Amino acid sequence: MTPTLLExxxxxxxxxxxPALHVWGWEITAYLFLGGIVAGIFVLVAGLALAxxxxxxxxxxxxxxxxxxxxxxxxxxALWLDLAHxxxxxxxxxxxxxxxxxxxxAWILVLIYPAGLLFFLGSLDGTGRAALTARAPVPLRRxxxxxxxxxxxxxxxxLLVSVAMGAGLGLYTGLLLGTxxxxxxxxxxxxxxLFLASGLSTGxxxxxxxxxxxxxxxTLVRWDVLAIAAELVLVALFLVGLxxxxxPGRAAAGLLLGGTYTAVFWSLVVVTGLLxxxxxxxxxxxxxxxxxxxxxxxxxxxGLALRWVxxxxxxxxxxxxLP
Amino acid sequence: MRRExxxxxxxxxxxxCVGCKACVLACKAENDVPDGFCRDxxxxxVRGEFPDLLAEIRSERCNHCxxxxxxxxxxTGASHVNEGGTVLVTHGKCSGCKACIAAxxxxxxxxxxxxxxxxxxxxxxxxxxxxxxxxxxxCPTGTLVFGDRNDPESPVARKLGTRKxxxxxxxxxxxxxxxxxx
Numbered sequence: 001m002t003p004t005l006l007e008x009x010x011x012x013x014x015x016x017x018x019p020a021l022h023v024w025g026w027e028i029t030a031y032l033f034l035g036g037i038v039a040g041i042f043v044l045v046a047g048l049a050l051a052x053x054x055x056x057x058x059x060x061x062x063x064x065x066x067x068x069x070x071x072x073x074x075x076x077x078a079l080w081l082d083l084a085h086x087x088x089x090x091x092x093x094x095x096x097x098x099x100x101x102x103x104x105x106a107w108i109l110v111l112i113y114p115a116g117l118l119f120f121l122g123s124l125d126g127t128g129r130a131a132l133t134a135r136a137p138v139p140l141r142r143x144x145x146x147x148x149x150x151x152x153x154x155x156x157x158x159l160l161v162s163v164a165m166g167a168g169l170g171l172y173t174g175l176l177l178g179t180x181x182x183x184x185x186x187x188x189x190x191x192x193x194l195f196l197a198s199g200l201s202t203g204x205x206x207x208x209x210x211x212x213x214x215x216x217x218x219t220l221v222r223w224d225v226l227a228i229a230a231e232l233v234l235v236a237l238f239l240v241g242l243x244x245x246x247x248p249g250r251a252a253a254g255l256l257l258g259g260t261y262t263a264v265f266w267s268l269v270v271v272t273g274l275l276x277x278x279x280x281x282x283x284x285x286x287x288x289x290x291x292x293x294x295x296x297x298x299x300x301x302x303g304l305a306l307r308w309v310x311x312x313x314x315x316x317x318x319x320x321x322l323p
Numbered sequence: 324m325r326r327e328x329x330x331x332x333x334x335x336x337x338x339x340c341v342g343c344k345a346c347v348l349a350c351k352a353e354n355d356v357p358d359g360f361c362r363d364x365x366x367x368x369v370r371g372e373f374p375d376l377l378a379e380i381r382s383e384r385c386n387h388c389x390x391x392x393x394x395x396x397x398x399t400g401a402s403h404v405n406e407g408g409t410v411l412v413t414h415g416k417c418s419g420c421k422a423c424i425a426a427x428x429x430x431x432x433x434x435x436x437x438x439x440x441x442x443x444x445x446x447x448x449x450x451x452x453x454x455x456x457x458x459x460x461x462c463p464t465g466t467l468v469f470g471d472r473n474d475p476e477s478p479v480a481r482k483l484g485t486r487k488x489x490x491x492x493x494x495x496x497x498x499x500x501x502x503x504x505x
Contacts, residue, residue, distance in 0.1 A: 010365070017424070021430060023421045083419045085418050088416070097397065102398035181428075318428075319428050
């Protein structure tokens with residue numbers, strides 16, 4: 001029989017590291033959450049525009065690419081606040097490190113801005129463009145006209161690139177965590193698709209908070225049902241994958257299956273954030289019940305809880321948990 | 324450029340260590356480690372069921388892994404592999420993003436109050452001058468041995484060749500260079 005571990009005493013008490021790793025806090029949760037919503041907005045709004053073929057019907061959807069860039073900027077501000085050596089943030093852009101997902105992410109974040117700007121300009125109707133030109137400083141108006149012309153000429157490629165950029169951003173936020181083998185709970189390639197599905201769902205929920213054209217709203221709800229269903233399957237695969245792997249995976253899965261983070265994960269993420277809103281959306285579409293704003297609010301809260309629980313529990317899941 | 328053939332490593336004799344913490348204090352003094360932080364530390368582990376107990380005392384630090392996950396995770400190139408395979412952090416390149424901290428299987432890194440990430444350097448500044456790392460030089464029981472494990476004549480290679488040893492968390496795949504003699 002292997003001896004039972006009785007006691008481990010360490011003299012190390014480094015702030016942020018002990019007794020369990022907690023170097024990433026609300027800033028990273030906020031960034032992962034906002035990044036997911038932005039990914040969702042890019043994929044869904046570009047998807048709606050591609051599907052309709054004649055532009056977006058809901059007026060409120062037209063400035064959404066710009067809103068998404070605003071949310072992304074808020075997320076990047078949170079990322080910057082998390083840095084311990086903030087004045088050295090430019091170092092991210094002094095190099096490309098192929099082995100570091102964070103380096104990939106830093107460059108994806110930069111590339112998404114020009115794509116989002118063209119996406120926005122192409123989505124505006126004549127009145128919107130006139131209003132924008134009137135507000136723009138005079139020296140920028142020619143550039144604006146040129147960009148608008150490009151965004152019209154290359155509308156379809158811009159929309160396709162926006163879908164790809166959104167999907168890339170959504171996947172990357174999960175892969176960033178998934179490529180850290182020392183954090184046992186994150187040791188799963190499923191995290192990428194899971195965060196993408198959650199991003200699509202929270203992005204749809206964000207859009208559903210606004211008054212939309214009825215047909216577009218129904219399409220978004222339909223896509224959201226699919227995204228939540230995918231999320232449930234991916235959560236199951238994530239847990240099954242860990243629980244059926246070796247000892248590190250089992251110890252990590254244990255945190256959500258009976259361990260410290262079980263209650264918060266199942267109550268906030270799975271039940272309140274996924275199952276209840278899924279049931280509400282299905283009831284609404286099948287029984288023709290009126291839409292309630294509580295559904296998207298629950299989805300957004302669930303998406304935030306998913307990132308928060310996985311970030312905190314993931315940091316705590318370390319090799320030191322093992323005997 | 325000369326091809327690097329050295330592989331610096333350290334052995335920790337768990338049969339000699341009494342947990343006096345001289346290594347911890349020597350490191351703090353030598354490297355000006357800020358209050359409340361440490362680059363090396365002592366772990367005391369008791370296993371078994373009473374009365375059949377087994378105690379082990381280990382002096383632990385960065386493992387200067389051959390497949391260092393911290394270097395791979397670093398987005399700016401601040402964490403890098405230096406001479407003898409020593410893993411170091413260039414302070415002026417570090418943004419303090421903490422990816423390396425999350426990537427480390429041994430939780431050996433920390434955020435220095437000045438913002439950059441800090442950790443054991445194997446006292447490379449001393450080694451370059453032919454001295455031993457501070458922790459090794461003060462160890463009163465001879466628990467700690469440092470050297471090039473690719474040099475068969477080095478004390479560290481001899482220890483590894485003649486004693487049974489283990490590494491912490493080999494399942495991490497990081498191929499650590501801190502060996503515990505048992």
